[in-house]
Amino acid sequence: MAERDRIDDVLSAVGYGRWQISILMATTVANILPLHYMTSSLLSAPMSFRCFALGSSNSSNSTLISERDSLGTAWFNDECLDPPDSDLAVAAHSARSALSAVRPLTRHATGLPSCPEIEYDSSVYSITVISEFDLVCEREHLRPFFQMVITIGAIAGCFAGGSISDSMGRKKAMQIGCMLGLPACLAMAFVPWFPVVLALRFVTGISVRMVMLPTINLTMETCPPRYRTLIGMFMGLPYSVCVILFALVGYFISNWRYLQLIWTLPFLVMAPITLFVKESPRWLVQSGSGKEAVAELAEAAKMNRVELPSHLADYLEKMKEDTCGFSGGEKEKVPLKQLLATTISSSGEYLRSPAMLIIIFVAPMMYFLMCLLYNGIILNVNNFTSTNPFQYIAMLSVFEILSVLLTTPVNQMVGRRHVIGSTLLLSGLLFFVVMFVPDEIWYAKWVLVMISFFLAGGGYQVAFMYVPELFPTMVRTKGYAMVTLAGSLGQCMAPIVTDLLAQQAWWAVGVSLGCSGVIASFLVFALPETKNIPLPETIQDVEDRRNNNVKVRTEKHKRALTVTDSQHSRY
Structure with a gap:
């Protein structure tokens, strides 16, 4: 590693204390924000x-209500009508005002030819996006869009968040994300038009990624190496705990607009925290702001009540003179044409690196499949159980918390790749098993799905901290954004699998999620191990890490061959 890479030594001497409190707070809140990606399991739950035909009055209001009550949920058959002739529709429409008094209070007109009037079963939910905007029959294809649009926004947020974080700093990107997310979430709870709701949900997807990506990188870049695994693993616990809270709140508050308003609170808390959060010294050094980086690290030592050793103090003094950014040139304003040429040149440098090429192509594929599996299990709630979705979501979260707690020590012992590979493989295989369990043995399905999510949750959390460790500092957020973008595509595919494909074939969900886990488990072993290895600062560091890993594997193989030869020589 280059001399400027000794920031890990400084952070080790500084330790973990008061200086990181604001960063830890930001990390805790930022990791709650992804709840917006899974809220469709309740906000847009199908009812x-x-x-009914327009203006139909085959029986009196009291007779209809008594018949509905006697049949219970069997009254709601989820069947659309044949579109009526236009003449009949006009005649029925002219009689609507005269017949309105005999219609049940829960019926309302939809404007749909195959479902002119509709009544929803409100025994589980009082009102969801589906029932408010009548996304049934001809509009049924719009149902997955409520989930998909936020993941499309997340894709855009990966580009925006990665570029802003690496060019303007982690702190600035977090602040811009909050400025976008807070008003969008608030407005979504009040606007009465579905296209506007989708547009605001798109903006929410952008803002969540713009806050999360730089926050995670900031956390990893300011954490001493000996605490990096522990902090990285426990970053996911706030999310899991709040999922339980989300299910509990959803049980008592079944109106989607009130739920949306409640889950605006994380943005409301995050916004003021970003004013006090510290900038990453690593980013400051790599962007050519050596003096600011030294000031941050000196403040860190002071706040944590640590006196740096003389050799590290000398290193910080030398860092003050560092005004060379990643390109190695003097930090100065350059023309746009020259900046574009430099960007293209640096991009070619990454593509010429064999180690970076493997990371660039394999990591996104692995993350795509992993996110499809992880989010598919969550969004499959309405296929798995329609009577108690709150319990399903809460139990998933409990199992994820247990998974993080149990996976953390294993991660510290065996490394990132083995944990991710084994958990995703077993999770995918279990979903194949679930396909062949009869519906009558419902409790066996529950157990297998919960164990599958237990394993997927552990692998997901390890990958969550593993991916930023793969990339060098100056492109860490861009690289993480690229991989997260692929994960967003997996999230985007999840509602298509669990909603649309599930209606076409009974095996679609099991095969899709099972294959995702198995294939992802094999891909991860093409990536380098990062356990107990300093964060790379340059492309050369990434190459050195790969060469060292290859060297270690070669030495292990030679030792194994030596042992085998010695055993054969005995005979």
Whole structure:
């Protein structure tokens, strides 16, 4: 490693204390924000319905209500009607005002030819996006869009968050993300138009990624190496705990707008925290701001009540003179044309590195499949159980918390790749098993799905901290954004699998999620191990890490061959 890479030594001497409190707070809140990606499991949960011809009055209001009550949920058959002739529709429409008094209070007009009037089963949810905007029959294809649009926004947020974080700093990117997310989340709880709701949800997807990506990188870059695994693993616990809270709140508050308003609170808390959070010294050094980096590290030592050794103090003094950024040139404003040429040149440098090429192509594929599996299990709630979705979501979160707690010591012992590979493989295989369990043995399905999510949650959390460790500092957020973008595509595919494909074939969900876990488990072993290895600062560091890993594996192989030869020589 280059001399400027000794920031790890400084952070080790500084330790973990008061200086990192604001960063830890930001990390805790930022890791709650992804709840917006899974809220569709309750906000846009499908509700059973019954369609009526426009202005129909085959029986009195009291008779209809008594018949509905006697049949219970069987009253709602989820069946659309044949579109009526235009003449009949006009005649029925002219009689609507005269017949409105005899219609049940829960019926309302939809404007849909195959479901002119509709009544929803409100026994589980009082109102969701589906029932408010009547996303049934002809509009049924719009149902997955409520989930997909936020993941499309997340894809855009990966580009924006990665570029802003690496060019303007981690702190600035977090602040811009909050400025976008807070008003978008608030407005979504009040606007009455579905296209506007989708647009605001798109902006929410952008803002969540713009806050999360730089926050995670900031946490890893300011954490002493000996605490990096522990902090990285426990970053996911706030999310898991709040999922339980989300299910609990959803049980008592079944109106999607109130739930949306409640889950604006994380942005409301995050916004003021970003004013006090510290900038990453690593980013400051790599961007050519050596004096600011030294000031941050000196403040860190002071706040943590640590006196740096003389050789590290000398290193910080030397760092003050460092005004050379990643390109190695003097930090100065350059023309746009020259900046574009430099960017293209640096991009070619990454593509010429064999180690970086493997990371650039393999890591996104692995993350795509892993996110499809992880989010598919969560969004499969409405296929798995329609009577108790709150319990399903809460139990998933409990199992994820247990997974993080149990996976953390294993991660410290065996390394990132083995944990990710083994958990995803077993999780995918279990989903194949679930396909062949009869519906009558429902408790066996529950157990297998929960164990599958237990394993997927552990692998997901390790990958969450593993991916930023793969990339050098100046492109760490861009690299993480690229991989997260692929994960967002996996999230985007999840509602298609669990909603649309599930209606076409009974095996679609099991095969899709099972294959995702198995294939992802094999891909991860093409990536380098990062356990107990300093964060890379340059491309050369990434190459050195790969060469060292290859060298270690070669030496282990030679030792194994030596042992085998010695055993054969005995005979």
